[in-house]
Amino acid sequence: CKVNAWGAVGHGSSAEILFKYAGTCAITVTAYTVSGPKTNVTGTLTVTPRTLVTVDDSGGKDFMKIQDAVDFAQAGYTVFVYDGTYPEHVVVSKGIEIVGETRHAVVLDGSGSGTALRITGDRAVVHNLTIQNAAFGAFLFQSNNTRLYDLTIQDYGTGLFHDHTLNAWVTHSLITRGQIGVVANRSYDDAIRFNEISFNTVYGAKGYNARLRNCFNWNSLHDNKVGYFYDPTTDLPPYEFDGNVLTDNEIGVKVADSSAIFLTNNTVTGGSTAVQLLNSSSMVRSNAFSGVRTGLEFHASNSNITGNVIAATQVGIVGDGGSPRIEGNDIRASAGPAMVLRNLDGAVIRGNDAHGGVIVISDSRIAVLAPVNSIVFLDDSTVQSLVLDANSRVEVRVTIRVRVVDEGGAGLSGSSVSIRDSRGVVVFFGAAGPDGTVSGISLTTEVRTLAGTEVRNPFTVEVASGSARGSATRSIASAGDVVVVARGAGPPLALMAGIAAAMLVFASFAGIFAAERARYAFLTILMPLYSRLNRDKVLENYNRGRVYEYVELNPGAHFNGILGALGMNNGALVYHLEVLHKEGLVTSRQDGMYRRFYPRDVQAPPVLENGTSEAQLRVLKAIQEMPGITQKELSRFLGLRQSTLAYQIDRLSATGYIAAERRGRRVAYRARKGGR
Structure with missing residues (x-):
């Protein structure tokens, strides 16, 4: 035995x-x-031994065709097939064994159509041969206790179809190159184990109303459109999908409209999404997902997602709707958030280690939130029970809409809107649309850590439209509208004519003065022309007010940065900056190829040795204040792209102002006193 x-x-x-x-x-x-x-x-x-019947397509044995031998054999017989190619469609309706001499040399060929092997009898055994070139490679219909093993099934529409089968076993077979590798429909207690299922353009394997108590286990599914898909029309007792290895499928496992499947101990590598749950409340436990863009995606799910190890590029877990339990997962996302969750109701999110990554929860009601080593953005959501560790924080954010109106209640198009929190920090700056509205403004109302809660209410909303100004102070507790009335006159028209005239002059020199430094110097020569046209008080002009407010909110902004942010032309911007400079409202300083501008009450940062730029100074200051910070954390803190930040870090390292220290997979930075 x-x-x-x-x-x-x-x-x-x-x-x-x-x-x-x-x-x-x-x-x-x-x-x-x-x-x-x-x-x-x-x-x-x-x-007891079986009675032997032999088949050889070249003659010399009992039969030359497999079907003739099958028809002759009685239950309990063995049909032994010698090497050769047999262009047949074989039907087995009795409990016999069919065995090939050599697995790759005994070929049952369906000639491109029909079913190459159809089994309708109980206790049939087929092994050690190749089935190929048919609409269905092997089709098991209403058969019990069938055994298929050591087979190669290839070049088919559907490789293997179980239809109303009981306790059928398929093991150690290669099922490759077709549309669907394996289908189980109304199959009970079947076992599909230790098979290689690959290169299928639709599904590697698919289960309909199948209850595989003996499980779909320990298979290798690779290079399929979808590795495994389960979508029954009715829920059945739990179906175990365990210990499988899925590699380079576009989607590893997809489950729709079912709570009857347990996904456990599987390994998914490569592809777009490891697991996708659609209206499915499945058990997803102790799996490992790596090298995928998305670890797990769910929609309308009450699944238990526990104890998985997820290494993704874009997002670890993304979900919309339902009341899942997401607990004890280890999640790393190299280029995106660890989790993005929305529209959840009563979810439990506990004990998930994001390794310093971000979890975004929006429009949800969370029963329990207990992050580990995570930054949580809680957008327009509530939490009944919050437990924080020393390395986590929760930022509570509320989304508002600001509408700027005149004294008659009409919306003011293009109005500028700025918002300051209770610390005096500008948290938003933007322009209103045609109806005077700015939508989708997310405000952090409080920050919760293990040490306590920092409240950032109330918020002051300041608006400007031409010379009209307005402000309102509100304590923001929930999503809604803030209406601010702007009072005052509109901008004069004479200034716009002056700007147009100056730009006509500048246009003839545009090819010469392409660089910011030269362009700014040239345009300041034309200042007398602009000055003769100026008849307004300094900040009553709408555009000049925009320039001043932008510099005030962004100390150190350079000419091109202001130009791009405000959408003005070169001459008009130079004019307004020079007026502000002459009136003492702003100062400026040359920084390499850029000229940077500061409000009058802001002191420009000192210039370091070795030509260190202002951007590098910002990076250095952050490292001095937060020793041990990583490049990813710096990027998020300073709002700089990784590529830009990498250049600044290289320059600071080269001049000796900072030093790098590797801590496992992380590289931390600290400041050196005085540099080299």
């Missing part, structure tokens, strides 16, 4: 026993349970 392919140790609730020789034997089974090992021994088993 031999336990097929398991050696000394097996897994699961049942075992396949293959009797290879005639004689007697007994089998001892030991099961290891939570309460200890359990052992049982069968009685004496008697193995």
